[in-house]
Amino acid sequence: MQQYEVIVVGAGPAGYVCAIRCAQLGFKVACIDKRVNAKGKAMLGGTCLNVGCIPSKALLDSTHHFQFLNHEAKTHGLKISGLEADVPAMQKRKNRVVQTLVGGIASLLKKSGVDVFAGTAGFMDSNRIRVEHADGTSRELQGKFIVIASGSVPVAIPVAQVDGDHIIDSTGALELRDVPERLGIIGAGAIGLEMGSVWSRLGSRVVVLEALPDFLPTADQAVSSEAFKILTQQGLDLRMNCRVQGAQVKDGAVHVEYAMDGDKHLVEVDKLVVAVGRGPDTEGLHLDDLEIKTDQRGFIEVDSRWETSVKGIHAIGDVTGGAMLAHKGSEEGVALAELLAGQAGHVNYETIPWVIYTWPEIAWVGKTESQCKESGIEYRTGVFPFMALGRARAMGDAKGLFKIIGDAGTDRILGVHIIGPNASELISEAVVAMESELYTEDLARTVHAHPSLAEGMHEAALALDGRAIHI
Ligand code: FAD
Numbered sequence: 133m134q135q136y137e138v139i140v141v142g143a144g145p146a147g148y149v150c151a152i153r154c155a156q157l158g159f160k161v162a163c164i165d166k167r168v169n170a171k172g173k174a175m176l177g178g179t180c181l182n183v184g185c186i187p188s189k190a191l192l193d194s195t196h197h198f199q200f201l202n203h204e205a206k207t208h209g210l211k212i213s214g215l216e217a218d219v220p221a222m223q224k225r226k227n228r229v230v231q232t233l234v235g236g237i238a239s240l241l242k243k244s245g246v247d248v249f250a251g252t253a254g255f256m257d258s259n260r261i262r263v264e265h266a267d268g269t270s271r272e273l274q275g276k277f278i279v280i281a282s283g284s285v286p287v288a289i290p291v292a293q294v295d296g297d298h299i300i301d302s303t304g305a306l307e308l309r310d311v312p313e314r315l316g317i318i319g320a321g322a323i324g325l326e327m328g329s330v331w332s333r334l335g336s337r338v339v340v341l342e343a344l345p346d347f348l349p350t351a352d353q354a355v356s357s358e359a360f361k362i363l364t365q366q367g368l369d370l371r372m373n374c375r376v377q378g379a380q381v382k383d384g385a386v387h388v389e390y391a392m393d394g395d396k397h398l399v400e401v402d403k404l405v406v407a408v409g410r411g412p413d414t415e416g417l418h419l420d421d422l423e424i425k426t427d428q429r430g431f432i433e434v435d436s437r438w439e440t441s442v443k444g445i446h447a448i449g450d451v452t453g454g455a456m457l458a459h460k461g462s463e464e465g466v467a468l469a470e471l472l473a474g475q476a477g478h479v480n481y482e483t484i485p486w487v488i489y490t491w492p493e494i495a496w497v498g499k500t501e502s503q504c505k506e507s508g509i510e511y512r513t514g515v516f517p518f519m520a521l522g523r524a525r526a527m528g529d530a531k532g533l534f535k536i537i538g539d540a541g542t543d544r545i546l547g548v549h550i551i552g553p554n555a556s557e558l559i560s561e562a563v564v565a566m567e568s569e570l571y572t573e574d575l576a577r578t579v580h581a582h583p584s585l586a587e588g589m590h591e592a593a594l595a596l597d598g599r600a601i602h603i
């Protein structure tokens with residue numbers, strides 16, 4: 133039996149980052165992942181790299197270029213003829229991006245001295261793991277600490293069962309080789325909106341059926357209503373308050389029945405994507421044998437040091453629930469490694485940025501205005517539109533707004549909400565400011581380069597006091 137100080141189950145952004153940080157701190161580390169290619173080689177990087185963040189962004193970027201060339205280039209004086217979207221080539225490029233990065237993670241783990249095993253891990257007892265390889269062989273590893281970073285899988289709903297052909301999940305939506313004429317999506321969350329944007333830009337008529345009455349309820353209302361307006365203008369048919377009752381494949385099409393406002397409706401689509409959230413992937417780990425506690429939905433319960441109900445076994449990332457974001461999992465991985473090494477690992481959950489990669493992008497950090505109201509916090513807001521920014525106008529991309537919420541008493545930044553071009557990059561300034569416990573006045577007094585989109589942050593901070601210059 134091979135002996136390790138730390139065994140990490142799962143090589144997603146939580147697991148592989150934890151493994152590397154543990155190795156940097158001097159531990160002897162093993163990292164196991166069950167995702168393998170046809171040759172039985174580990175496909176490292178987890179959901180994020182293989183079927184999540186990266187492939188979706190590759191397709192979003194390709195289709196964003198297509199959208200620009202097709203619809204906006206002419207406003208820049210660019211005449212384009214013969215433009216065509218070659219979807220198989222787009223998919224090939226996406227796969228190359230993924231392959232390159234998977235190889236990169238293998239090199240990083242090797243360089244760090246982490247032993248990687250391709251296979252499915254299951255607990256034998258609280259410090260022994262059996263790894264079942266694809267070729268039917270197995271091996272046993274013993275570890276002082278075991279970290280579960282086994283991630284998540286799409287949630288299934290009985291009314292629309294994924295068949296991998298007409299009814300698909302996010303992985304299927306990333307792999308389509310033809311543009312469906314009519315695309316249905318259940319769930320107006322991050323996946324629904326990102327995948328809806330990809331295929332709508334390529335020409336699909338996209339209808340999104342969302343159960344909740346409010347659109348993007350976790351975002352600030354100023355941003356979610358602006359997003360609803362812009363995405364609808366782009367052609368996404370966003371139907372709220374829908375209860376999907378059934379989805380049948382008939383004559384090559386999916387007939388989706390749903391109830392909305394007390395009435396029954398039917399929509400016919402060529403493909404239906406089910407994107408209603410993700411649940412923990414704990415299959416085959418034998419958690420029950422060890423009495424590792426999970427919540428009602430099966431997410432592993434951990435304490436403030438990411439330790440499960442069993443001493444020496446920790447869990448991080450999507451499998452513990454909360455925000456299902458790659459960067460949140462990675463930060464937990466680093467913090468846990470540092471705690472195991474006796475250092476002071478910590479994650480500030482108040483400053484985790486959220487981004488939805490539609491165009492314009494949607495990004496936020498901290499509290500929304502409704503959350504401030506609910507908590508009885510006295511606050512002030514400063515709003516500034518992209519259309520008043522010279523750089524946004526020069527780019528020809530001036531939809532959206534910045535909104536900063538500051539504490540009325542202390543002036544501390546409580547939340548920053550952006551919808552606009554490059555919001556995913558712009559939000560980092562707000563994250564650093566909040567992490568550093570800055571005041572809105574600090575943003576107002578900081579020099580921002582001209583012309584730049586970041587000037588919107590400066591102006592929104594000035595707007596808190598009614599002293600924005602360009603509005
Ligand atoms: P995962 O990435 O799921 O990795 C877990 C790994 O554990 C997997 O590789 C799995 O094979 C392995 N595993 C599971 N069980 C075992 C076992 N028994 N033995 C061995 N190995 C096992 N997040 C963002 O922050 N930004 C985005 O833009 C973004 N886009 C996304 C787009 C899509 C389409 C999807 C589906 C998700 C997206 N996410 C995004 C979410 C992000 O992918 C997850 O939050 C992140 O991957 C979670 O990391 P993790 O390491 O906890 O788990």
Ligand code: NAD
Pocket residue numbers: 289318319320321322323324326341342343344374375376407408409410455456457486487488489
């Ligand atoms: P989500 O939780 O973001 O959205 C799911 C949506 O489906 C919700 O709006 C929910 O109300 C709705 N819904 C649930 N059941 C329904 C039903 N029966 N009928 C109609 N609507 C229903 O989940 P997702 O979009 O599937 O994404 C999964 C996870 O992956 C999320 O936690 C997200 O954080 C992560 N992700 C992140 C990004 C990003 O950071 N850019 C991108 C994609 C996915």
